Amino acid sequence: MESLSIRNSMQSLSIRNRASEPAVSAVDFREAGTNADELENEENRTQPKSVVAVACLQVFLIAFSYSIVIPTARLYAESLNAPTHFEGYVVGAASFGAILVLPAYRLSCRKSWSATLVLQAILLQLGSVLYSLAKIAKKIELLVAGRLIAGFGGAFYPIFQFLAEEVGVRHRSSVVSIVLVGRSLGFALGPAVAAVLVYVDFNVGDLAVDKETNGGWTVAIACGIQIILIVAFFPRGGGRGGGREHRRVEDTRPIREKLMYYGVLGFLSSGYALPNFCITGWEVHSTELIQVNFGWSLTWSALLVGGIALTPALTCPVMGKYSYKHGDRKILLWWAAIQCLASVTLFNFGPQLPWFYLAGSLVYINAVTLQTTFSVSLSSKVCLPHHIEAMQGWTNAFGLLLRGLGAVVGASLDANGFAGVCAAAALFSFAGTVVFYRRMKISLL
Numbered sequence: 001m002e003s004l005s006i007r008n009s010m011q012s013l014s015i016r017n018r019a020s021e022p023a024v025s026a027v028d029f030r031e032a033g034t035n036a037d038e039l040e041n042e043e044n045r046t047q048p049k050s051v052v053a054v055a056c057l058q059v060f061l062i063a064f065s066y067s068i069v070i071p072t073a074r075l076y077a078e079s080l081n082a083p084t085h086f087e088g089y090v091v092g093a094a095s096f097g098a099i100l101v102l103p104a105y106r107l108s109c110r111k112s113w114s115a116t117l118v119l120q121a122i123l124l125q126l127g128s129v130l131y132s133l134a135k136i137a138k139k140i141e142l143l144v145a146g147r148l149i150a151g152f153g154g155a156f157y158p159i160f161q162f163l164a165e166e167v168g169v170r171h172r173s174s175v176v177s178i179v180l181v182g183r184s185l186g187f188a189l190g191p192a193v194a195a196v197l198v199y200v201d202f203n204v205g206d207l208a209v210d211k212e213t214n215g216g217w218t219v220a221i222a223c224g225i226q227i228i229l230i231v232a233f234f235p236r237g238g239g240r241g242g243g244r245e246h247r248r249v250e251d252t253r254p255i256r257e258k259l260m261y262y263g264v265l266g267f268l269s270s271g272y273a274l275p276n277f278c279i280t281g282w283e284v285h286s287t288e289l290i291q292v293n294f295g296w297s298l299t300w301s302a303l304l305v306g307g308i309a310l311t312p313a314l315t316c317p318v319m320g321k322y323s324y325k326h327g328d329r330k331i332l333l334w335w336a337a338i339q340c341l342a343s344v345t346l347f348n349f350g351p352q353l354p355w356f357y358l359a360g361s362l363v364y365i366n367a368v369t370l371q372t373t374f375s376v377s378l379s380s381k382v383c384l385p386h387h388i389e390a391m392q393g394w395t396n397a398f399g400l401l402l403r404g405l406g407a408v409v410g411a412s413l414d415a416n417g418f419a420g421v422c423a424a425a426a427l428f429s430f431a432g433t434v435v436f437y438r439r440m441k442i443s444l445l
Contacts, residue, residue, distance in 0.1 A: 174320040
């Protein structure tokens with residue numbers, strides 16, 4: 001009995017000492033009595049391929065619905081007598097709508113994962129139909145309302161929260177990188193499909209099915225298919241509230257360590273949000289730049305913007321595999337440095353060379369997309385279990401806000417103005433990664 005008491009005291013002392021170490025992860029604050037085998041199983045949890053595929057398709061659908069309107073938003077808004085640069089508000093309205101429903105999604109995820117995703121798909125479908133009907137109604141208000149309602153279903157939060165709770169730390173970066181391939185495909189195929197749909201033009205009575213309204217009808221049909229897949233394959237159970245089942249071990253770290261901990265979380269949150277601003281802003285800005293400054297057609301602008309946005313679908317899984325060997329923070333540092341260099345190519349130093357701009361954009365978009373991927377993955381690893389839900393909620397809200405602002409700013413600024421914003425964001429990301437690099441180390445048991 002005396003030996004057992006001494007051993008238990010040693011375990012308790014070890015847990016308290018680990019709580020004061022500077023490199024702190026969620027693992028360090030597990031319950032003291034957790035069995036080592038159970039903890040190992042917890043960290044190695046993953047999901048069946050069918051579930052990962054449906055999650056990837058949900059992310060794809062959200063990004064696709066967001067980007068498919070970008071090539072035609074300016075023409076659609078002008079046809080309804082909207083003010084100049086109003087396309088930024090048309091595109092960004094979806095992000096602002098998504099922010100409003102995040103608290104509801106936090107509650108819904110606790111009840112049922114599949115029901116939450118079905119609700120998202122229905123809202124995307126309804127909003128897309130209203131967006132397409134705005135032309136026959138000749139109402140700019142209906143156009144914006146449709147985008148807002150589609151935005152209600154356009155939050156990535158339910159998927160991110162699902163991955164944070166249902167995938168163990170060892171595999172999370174790899175699974176997140178695979179799921180977020182869907183986002184890259186969505187942002188890429190949206191403009192590309194819009195370019196093809198330019199040639200689909202017919203009327204059904206007074207209902208016009210043309211290049212401006214095709215995007216809404218396409219998303220509505222895709223949502224119907226996605227609802228069937230969610231019901232068939234996605235888990236019906238609910239979440240644990242980001243660690244509500246974990247007992248909160250008393251945090252005995254010094255004040256300085258606590259401040260650094262929250263500093264890391266704040267930086268990783270911005271590491272997800274700022275690239276959202278830059279990606280959306282780049283898509284809107286580049287679409288106008290290619291069409292107006294370069295004088296190229298709507299089809300070419302859509303294919304080029306979509307093609308560049310597609311390339312992270314290849315680099316994300318590769319970097320996800322590299323994360324097993326090199327870790328998330330090292331990958332973040334590499335790509336933050338590359339992002340700084342690539343942002344220079346966005347400036348107009350004179351007669352802007354189309355291919356120089358597009359080549360630089362190719363590297364830049366890969367860098368910022370990888371920053372979002374590994375920031376959201378790492379944020380769920382370094383925070384305490386009972387902070388995961390709040391962390392995912394605030395990160396997504398911040399990201400949605402900046403994604404909407406990115407569309408507005410991208411449509412409003414000239415080439416050098418927007419490039420300056422992107423360069424400043426890149427420098428902030430690189431400096432923050434350097435400052436917090438040691439604090440982002442993950443401890444795996």
